[in-house]
Amino acid sequence: MHNDxxxxxxxxxxxxxxxVIRLSGPEALTLASNQFKSVSGKDLKAQATHTIHLGHIVDGEKTIDEVLLSLFKNPNSYTGEDVVEISCHGSSYIQQEIIQLFIRKGCRMATAGEFTLRAFLNGKLDLSQAEAVADLISSDNEASHQIAMQQMRGGFSSEIAKLREELLNFASLIELELDFAEEDVEFADRTxxxxxxxxxxFVLKRLIDSxxxxxxxxxxxPVAIVGEPNVGKSxxxxxxxxxxRAIVSEIAGTTRDTIEDEISIGGMGFRFIDTAGIRETKDVVENIGIKKTFEKIEQAQVVMFLVSSLQLAAGEEAISSFLIEIEKVKNKFPQKQLLVVLNKIDQITDTDLGQISTALxxxxxxxxxxxxxxxFGVEQLTDQLLNLINTGALRNNETIVTNSRHYDALLKAFEEIQKVQYGLETNLSxxxxxxxxRQAxxxxxxxxxxxxxxxxxxxIFANFCIGK
Structure with a gap:
């Protein structure tokens, strides 16, 4: 099915x-040549690879559009096949006319991710690099873009391939020993x-942890913004x-449901979740919102606990009560990064602010x-958010695993390697x-x-867009 x-x-x-309309396959150059009329009368088949040509796409006597045609001859193309890319005017009508013309002439409409699948099958990319193409297309911040680029260039796969090759070499020696079992010889140096x-x-642990x-x-x-009603979460x-983005009013309990939105801070994507205020209430709808708040805290990596400085300026009892609430959140969600945000400081004195900050x-x-x-202080808050996230590996250009399929395979490989390690320690046959x-x-x-x-x-490739 991949020869058409x-x-x-x-x-x-x-x-x-x-x-841009893309053709790939053994007849791509012939089909394009038949439907392309160069303005300078060039024979498209005789042109060198990686060249661009001006002309018209024609259907018999009918001219569909003036285009630029880019030519990539096998094996020096994305898919490893002959590839032709037609840059036409962006009218939906023109796009469909050109695509339908080539389908009538013998092309087949590509399935999702089929161009990249062909690149994999023809050895232009390994599977992890192919998956990185999809990650690169969907990257929406500097950090995710950097990781996808590193993986697409083979950073992750080359590290895995090197380990696999070394392990394979030793595996071959051990298999050789089995052929000479009666002579009791040892080809693989156990040390x-x-x-x-x-x-x-060591490498597998680092990759799994990443x-x-x-x-x-x-x-x-994900960052959950939590706190009592009317402390300024929205x-x-x-x-x-x-x-x-969120409705703001003086009425406590205005936010009944969670509100989410994403922004990029310092190249990192953050998904902020504004939650309903946590308090005792008989309002059925508000109680549902509070229940959702705790569900969102479960999903979040960082919990941003807001408190009104006006509330804490009331005295030691208010501060003690809030400290109890902090302790409850820490005990309920011990794995979460907790950031306490003291809001509305413009409404209290510097003396009160100092006492409250020290107590908290x-x-x-x-x-x-x-x-x-x-x-005021919002920029300091975003800087602190960045500090809470471990981006050292990103800054040091280390390999970071982002794909759950890779993570699952690494866990299984790690389990088998541990068995090998135990076998060496116990002199297993x-x-x-x-x-x-072999399993590793x-x-x-x-x-x-x-x-x-x-x-x-x-x-894997079903998740790609059609033209990639």
Missing amino acids: TIVALATPSGSGAIA QFKQLIERIV FSVGNVIKNGI TLLNALLNED RTQASNVIPISAKTG GDLLAIDI LYHFGEITGEITNDDLLGN
Whole structure:
């Protein structure tokens, strides 16, 4: 099914200044040549690869559009096949006329991700690089873009491939030992093998641990804004987004449901969740909103606990009561990063602010005084959010795992490598060691695509857009 010629729109559907229509396959050049009339009379088939030509797409005597045609001859193309890209005017009518013309002439409409699938099948990309193409297209902040670029250039797959190759070499020696079992010879140096396994364990642990960071970078770091009613949660959300996203009023309990929006801070994507105020209430609708608040805290990586400085300025009893609330949240969600935000500081004295801040820091190390209404302290708050997120690996250009399929394969490979390590320590026989090594190699191969199946490929490439 992958030996025919496919066609698809490579740019977003709809009207625009230009559109790009892509053909790939053994007949791409012939079909394009038959429907393309160069303004200078060039024979398209005789032109060099990676060249651009001005002319018209014609259907018999009918001229459909003036276009620029880009030519990429195999194997030096994205898919490894002959590829032709037609840059036409962005009218929806023109796009469809050109696509339907090539379908009538023998092309097939490409399926989702089929161009990248062909690139994989023709050895232009390994599977993890192909998946990075989709991540790159969907990246909406600097951090996710950087990770996708690194993976597409082979940073992750080359690290896995190197470990797999070294493990494969030792596996071959152990398999060789099995062929000479009666002679009781040892081809694989067990000391070197132990060192290799220790290095593989170290790398696998680092890659597995990086997934917690990579996953939130890819999908946006969820931050739940919580606190009692009327402490300024919605005002803060609006200040962070720099727009009136949430309704703000003096009436306590205005926010009945969660409101979410995303922004990029320092190249990192953050998903802020404005929640309903936490308090005892008999209002049925508000109680549903409060229940959702606790559900959103469960999903968040960072909990931003807001409190009104006016409330705490009332005295030690109010501060003590709030400290109890902080302790409850810390006990209920011990794995969450907690950031205490002291809002409405423009409405209290500097003396009161100093006393409140000192008291709060006994229970919370991260206390940020702000005025969401005036914007004072909001920049310091965003800086603190960045500090809470572990981006050291990103800054050091280390490999970060963002794909859950890769994460699952790494966990399985790690489990098998631990079995190999235990077998070496207990002098397990070579035939049993070989079984565990084969399983580890299998899971390494799943990541880069040395080992795959049609169901897996169908599942991966079904998530791509048609023209990619």
